[in-house]
Each structure stands twice: as structure tokens, then as C-alpha cells.
């Protein structure tokens with residue numbers, strides 16, 4: 416009798432303590448929402464932060480911010496970067512050297528997420544999946560640990576959705592320039608009813624015939640934070656020959672097939688992706704029980720707008736203001752449905768982008784465009800080599816920032832790789848855009864490398880990488896005459912924002928130097944699961960409530 420009484424007293428005290436001191440900090444979140452914004456430079460928050468009122472504002476006010484986060488890769492592109500974000504592993508280990516990978520034997524580029532064994536459920540589009548990639552993602556490990564956890568991934572770009580989704584997710588959806596969100600038979604045999612209904616509502620349709628104007632009518636606010644709207648190095652597009660606001664999106668007549676490809680450098684697809692994310696949370700009941708769920712959200716059009724108008728354009732600024740508002744609505748929705756105190760929100764980016772070279776020049780930097788020169792480099796080098804070694808295509812391909820020798824020709828001509836390197840490296844160094852050149856030997860050896868060399872090594876694979884790796888000079892952009900890009904080891908390409916928010920996380924800025932491979936292991940740690948064999952480490956978020 417006495418014992419029962421004691422148990423009741425202890426239990427009552429425990430309930431009182433729980434009620435007074437709130438949630439149990441050690442309980443894992445019920446839902447993880449992992450948002451990756453394609454091509455978002457770290458300085459975006461600094462430059463535009465005072466105008467944010469929505470989702471970015473929530474993260475700034477409530478999140479742990481790692482201000483020194485780098486995507487530790489030298490060829491900073493979407494596919495390689497997302498692999499690291501989802502797995503915690505550098506992309507070289509999986510041979511993911513770029514968005515496309517060069518196959519020396521077949522003498523052609525291939526897309527690592529193409530899956531010829533499956534099909535797109537509703538169309539003839541090229542099928543995609545994670546089938547050919549081995550390393551499990553954070554979502555895969557979560558599901559292995561708790562088979563009642565659900566993992567979904569959605570994005571504008573197919574490679575983003577597929578790489579973030581991993582091997583065994585519950586659903587992966589992308590639109591990729593089509594009228595609807597699709598998936599392949601790798602993931603499921605039929606679309607869920609809610610997706611059929613969503614696609615039937617033609618969610619992208621309402622944007623045809625609309626006009627993209629500044630969200631804030633006062634241009635002064637834009638001019639204080641970025642450059643003038645009229646800027647000749649900005650690119651036009653097939654649908655829009657203007658580089659200034661307003662941008663009119665084409666309409667189409669009844670019976671005419673609308674062209675959805677046009678959406679790539681317009682902000683709207685991401686808004687529809689977020690609508691779909693909300694639908695997934697609701698319909699799939701994410702975050703409703705003690706089995707943690709994950710939702711990966713890929714924001715893709717930021718990349719297209721960034722390439723076309725550049726990071727300091729009014730268009731790019733406007734897109735981020737609109738995304739901030741949309742993310743604000745999204746977080747409100749999550750709060751209502753799941754509770755932000757039960758949700759871990761992670762937001763980061765795959766890479767940044769270079770300022771337009773003309774902008775860099777105006778800032779006092781030596782800058783340039785080397786797109787035209789790059790395109791003829793193969794023949795420039797082969798012609799020079801032919802003078803010494805006789806006719807032949809010694810360089811068979813330049814891809815993913817590296818030069819591939821034709822080993823058959825080398826064998827035929829009895830040319831030693833080292834001898835050839837000694838001829839090619841000086842030719843490359845004569846180029847205005849080349850800063851330095853690394854060799855396959857350097858990247859394969861255990862000798863310590865400098866920072867850029869290490870970033871190259873993180874992406875190096877003995878089979879799928881080339882033989883020589885020229886690194887462009889800072890502020891030199893691989894574009895011919897307009898637009899900008901990414902794909903270098905420089906800070907403007909590697910430095911990205913990183914927020915952890917929700918659950919019991921406190922607003923805090925941490926200036927430790929961290930890498931994007933650290934994100935997956937950190938999420939795993941918060942979920943109480945373990946990622947083995949990764950390159951990243953678990954980040955300390957500091958004290959919680």
C-alpha cells in the first residue's frame with residue numbers, strides 16, 4: 416500500500432515538473448524540414464535581412480546561424496553539393512564529379528540520376544532515381560532505424576529532389592520544366608490521390624500571362640542593396656527580351672500547348688513546390704507521432720534567376736523577398752499543423768555564385784569572362800601538343816573543370832603522362848583565366864594539399880575524374896558575354912548560409928568554420944541516430960532551452 420502511494424506521489428511530482436519546465440529537450444523532433452535553396456550566397460542575409468518579414472526573418476530571430484559554412488568542393492555545382500548535403504559525404508567518394516559525369520570508356524557524359532530501368536508515371540519524360548548511387552542519405556538511415564518514419568523530398572529540379580530523397584524514401588517529386596510534379600516507378604507504382612488532385616488543379620498555370628514586378632514598389636530600397644536595374648551583362652531569355660522590371664510572362668491561346676520550360680528564371684515554381692510541401696505534410700500526416708519524419712524541400716529557381724541576372728541584381732533581391740514571404744507562410748503552416756516546437760527546420764544552400772565580372776571590375780578587382788576561350792581550349796592544347804608529339808587528340812574531353820587525356824593515344828604515341836603534363840600545364844598557365852593547375856597524381860596522393868587542392872580532392876574519383884585540374888582566377892567567370900555562374904573554390908561560390916531552428920533551439924550566431932557535410936550528421940545526432948562512414952562531424956548547436 417505504502418509503495419503504491421509513493422509511486423503516485425513521485426508520478427504527480429514528475430507531472431508538475433514537466434508542466435512547469437515545459438518540453439523534454441531530449442525528445443527528438445517529430446518532423447525535420449530540410450530546405451536547400453539553390454544558389455544562395457551567404458551575404459544574402461546581411462544585405463537583405465532588414466527587409467525580411469517572413470521565413471528568413473523567423474530563422475534570423477530564432478535559429479542557430481553558422482556564419483562560416485562552406486561547401487568544401489572546388490567544382491561547386493548542384494548535384495555534387497546536394498549529395499553531400501544529404502549524406503554527409505564528399506562527392507568524390509561516390510564519383511559525383513559534377514551535374515553530369517564523363518564516362519571515358521563510352522566517351523560521353525551521363526546524368527547520374529537517370530534511371531533507365533524505371534519510367535515517369537505520367538509522361539514520357541526521362542526517368543530519374545537514386546538507383547545508381549550507393550551511399551545512403553540521412554533519410555535512408557532514419558527509415559532503417561525506425562521503419563515507421565516517413566521521408567519525402569520535393570523540388571523544382573529533378574536531381575535535387577532525387578539526391579535529397581535517397582534510396583528508400585516514401586515519395587520524391589519534381590517538376591523539371593513540366594506542367595506537373597512527377598515521380599518515377601522506382602519510388603511508387605501510382606501517384607497518391609492528393610498528388611493527382613494537385614496536378615489536376617494545374618498549379619503553375621495561373622502564372623502564364625502574369626507580370627513580375629518589384630514586390631516593393633519603391634525602387635530606392637533596391638538601389639540601396641543592389642545595383643541599377645538596367646545592366647547590360649544581364650541575360651535575356653527566350654520568353655523575355657527585357658533585363659529590367661517589369662518582366663512579362665507569356666500568355667498562350669486556348670488550344671496552344673504552354674511552354675513550362677519558361678519557368679526556369681522566374682520565381683514561381685518554388686512557391687508551388689512549397690504549396691506541395693504543405694500538402695505532403697497534411698496528407699501524409701507528417702510529424703504526428705513519435706516516429707520522426709523528414710521532408711526535404713529544394714528551392715530551385717533561385718539558381719536560374721541568379722545565373723541570368725547575377726547575385727546583385729534587383730531581380731535576385733526581389734526573388735528572395737518573395738521567397739521570404741512564402742517561407743513565412745510555410746512556417747506558419749508547420750506551426751499550425753505540427754508545432755514549430757516539434758519541428759527541426761534546417762536551411763542552407765548548395766553553392767553561391769560569382770558577381771558579374773563587370774560588377775567585380777567596377778569594385779576594383781581584376782575580373783573577366785572566359786566562356787569563349789574555354790570552349791576552344793581542347794583544340795588549342797591539342798594543336799600545341801601535335802607540334803611536338805605528332806597529330807592526335809591528346810585531350811579527349813574537358814568536363815567538370817578537368818582535362819581528360821585519351822589514354823589510347825598516349826599509349827599509341829608512347830607518351831608518358833608526366834611528360835605530357837609538363838607540356839600542358841605551361842600552356843594552361845599562359846591562359847589569362849588560369850590561376851593554377853593540379854594533377855591527378857597530386858589529388859591521388861596522401862601528401863597534404865593547400866585549401867583549393869583539398870576542395871578538388873573532396874570531389875576527386877580515380878575513375879570518374881580527369882587528369883589535369885586548372886583552377887580559374889578569382890572573379891573570372893565561365894560565361895561568354897552575359898550572366899554569371901558558380902563552379903570554383905572561391906568564397907563567393909562556397910560560402911553559404913546555414914540555419915538550424917525550431918524545437919528548443921535558441922537564436923545564436925556561431926562563427927566556427929563548418930562544412931555542408933556536417934549538416935547530415937548533425938541532423939542525425941538531433942534525431943538520436945548515427946551516420947557511419949561520413950566525412951562531416953556533428954555540430955554543437957550550443958545550449959538549448
Ligand SMILES: [Zn+2]
Nearest residue numbers: 454718722901
Ligand atoms: Zn547553377
